[in-house]
Amino acid sequence: xxxxxxxxxxxxxxxxxxxxxxxxxxxxxxxxxxxxxxxxxxxxxxxxxxxxxxxxxxxxxxxxxxxxxxxxxxxxxxxxxxxxxxxxxxxxxxxxxxxxxxxxxxxxxxxxxxxxxxxxxxxxxxxxxxxxxxxxxxxxxxxxxxxxxxxxxxxxxxxxxxxxxxxxxxxxxxxxxxxxxxxxxxxxxxxxxxxxxxxxxxxxxxxxxxxxxxxxxxxxxxxxxxxxxxxxxxxxxxxxxxxxxxxxxxxxxxxxxxxxxxxxxxxxxxxxxxxxxxxxxxxxxxxxxxxxxxxxxxxxxxxxxxxxxxxxxxx
Numbered sequence: 127x128x129x130x131x132x133x134x135x136x137x138x139x140x141x142x143x144x145x146x147x148x149x150x151x152x153x154x155x156x157x158x159x160x161x162x163x164x165x166x167x168x169x170x171x172x173x174x175x176x177x178x179x180x181x182x183x184x185x186x187x188x189x190x191x192x193x194x195x196x197x198x199x200x201x202x203x204x205x206x207x208x209x210x211x212x213x214x215x216x217x218x219x220x221x222x223x224x225x226x227x228x229x230x231x232x233x234x235x236x237x238x239x240x241x242x243x244x245x246x247x248x249x250x251x252x253x254x255x256x257x258x259x260x261x262x263x264x265x266x267x268x269x270x271x272x273x274x275x276x277x278x279x280x281x282x283x284x285x286x287x288x289x290x291x292x293x294x295x296x297x298x299x300x301x302x303x304x305x306x307x308x309x310x311x312x313x314x315x316x317x318x319x320x321x322x323x324x325x326x327x328x329x330x331x332x333x334x335x336x337x338x339x340x341x342x343x344x345x346x347x348x349x350x351x352x353x354x355x356x357x358x359x360x361x362x363x364x365x366x367x368x369x370x371x372x373x374x375x376x377x378x379x380x381x382x383x384x385x386x387x388x389x390x391x392x393x394x395x396x397x398x399x400x401x402x403x404x405x406x407x408x409x410x411x412x413x414x415x416x417x418x419x420x421x422x423x424x425x426x427x428x429x430x431x432x433x434x435x436x437x438x439x440x441x
Contacts, residue, residue, distance in 0.1 A: 175295060179302035184341020185348075190307050200308045208300060222375070310334075339434060346433035351378040353425055354417070358391075361413040365406060367399050388418055 166173060186207050193203035321329040355378025362370035373395045380391035392414045400407030427438030 171295075175298050176302065179299045179306060180337055181340055181344050182299060182303040183306040184337045184339070185344050186303065187307055187310075187338065187341060201304075204304050204307055208304075222371075306337075342434045343430075346429050347382060349429050349433065350421075350426065351381045353429070354378055354381045354421060357417050357420075358395075361417060362395065362410070365399070365409050365413060366402075367395060367406065367410055368402065369398065373398070388414075388421070 186204060189207055190200045190203045194200060355374050358377040359370055359374035362373055367373065373391075376394065377388075377391040380387040383390065392411075395414065396407055396410050399410035427436075430436045431438050
């Protein structure tokens with residue numbers, strides 16, 4: 127309002143939103159976020175496939191770009207890499223899996239009977255009877271596990287369907303990664319439509335950089351898994367820990383799990399070593415500590431420096 131000659135005039139001033147309007151807008155945003163989460167949960171398998179495909183594309187993309195410099199089409203480079211990966215998987219299955227199955231079966235036979243004797247002694251111990259854990263029946267629990275396993279084995283069609291579903295998902299990931307690599311320019315054009323014009327170049331470079339860094343991190347993780355697995359195999363073999371190959375493969379796989387992965391990988395090795403002798407158990411603990419110190423202070427920083435470009439001091 128303004129006063130001119132004693133007369134009040136209304137001026138154009140913005141009126142604040144009413145509480146009802148603010149409440150409606152807030153409620154609409156909450157409902158929209160909730161619906162987005164529900165839709166994301168419903169298509170979670172698709173989102174997982176897309177994320178894995180982006181990781182795989184980030185791993186392969188530098189090799190495809192390297193082939194372009196020598197006038198090799200991206201499609202040819204990717205197919206060659208796929209054939210190489212399938213060859214490596216076939217080699218591992220042919221040589222490594224039978225040995226792992228033999229060691230795993232021997233491990234179950236040896237330590238399965240020991241666990242059964244331990245469980246029987248625990249069930250019949252006077253301490254449990256004194257405490258009064260009469261409802262805690264280990265035998266019935268083991269029987270329940272056995273029945274569940276029999277049910278799982280009997281349901282062969284479900285297992286076969288899961289296997290073919292996994293194969294189909296693997297093929298989908300390969301195809302998606304292939305299209306991300308060979309159709310990168312088209313994807314950038316589509317991405318431009320989602321971003322305001324003034325931010326298009328920055329957003330495109332940022333998104334592609336994120337994908338490349340994720341791929342570099344993935345390559346670094348695979349290298350770390352291989353190095354740690356080989357170190358475990360070397361240490362366990364030199365010390366004489368039983369089932370060294372199986373424990374080394376487990377150690378390499380658990381390298382993907384942050385922080386607790388090395389601990390989870392070391393527990394089976396330490397337990398098996400202590401069943402042989404206390405000295406071997408202590409030596410195994412010492413070897414694991416040395417490997418972890420090398421990993422944390424030398425291997426991880428240098429590998430991440432070479433793959434991701436992260437300064438070792440930051441690592």
